[in-house]
Amino acid sequence: MSTQLGKELKKLRIDLGVTLMGLSEMVNLSPAFLSAIETGRKRVPENFLDTLASKIPAVAMQRQKFEALINQARSEVRLPLDEARFEDAELATALARRFSTLSDEQKKMLRNIIGE
Incomplete structure (x- = not known):
């Protein structure tokens, strides 16, 4: 892609x-x-x-x-989801839609979860 x-x-x-x-x-x-x-x-x-x-x-x-x-x-991030399970693709899509509305604390929690 x-x-x-x-x-x-x-x-x-x-x-x-x-x-x-x-x-x-x-x-x-x-x-x-x-x-x-x-x-x-x-x-x-x-x-x-x-x-x-x-x-x-x-x-x-x-x-x-x-x-x-x-x-x-x-301005874009591409995430290949062609091999993702349906539920995982839905999760990634939901995160992308809501990302700009997350608080700094929520983003910090996500960084901790993924180890960034």
């Missing part, structure tokens, strides 16, 4: 003729972390666009487009 940002990063890699490993070395991130950004499993780091634009002229020339894609990616 890829995000719009992920699709553009993959296209960029193909256009540059570099692998995920090659791009990860260019931006000083692990391939696993970069892959997680592409699929929406990890949040895009704050300096990511600056790093990309400084290393890749094509990104610098399309900075506004990449900035919009990064902002979109930061």
Whole structure:
């Protein structure tokens, strides 16, 4: 499952003729972390666009487009539920719907439960 940002990063890699490993070395991130950004499993780091634009002229020339894609990616979290039990998928969906209304104390309790 890829995000719009992920699709553009993959296209960029193909256009540059570099692998995920090659791009990860260019931006000083692990391939696993970069892959997680592409699929929406990890949040895009704050300096990511600056790093990309400084290393890749094509990104610098399309900075506004990449900035919009990064902002979109930061506003979403993707959670693959295709193999989850129905009840677990319902729980994840309910949490997503109600997340913005949880108090700091409730969020703290959730962090304690999941060990974050």
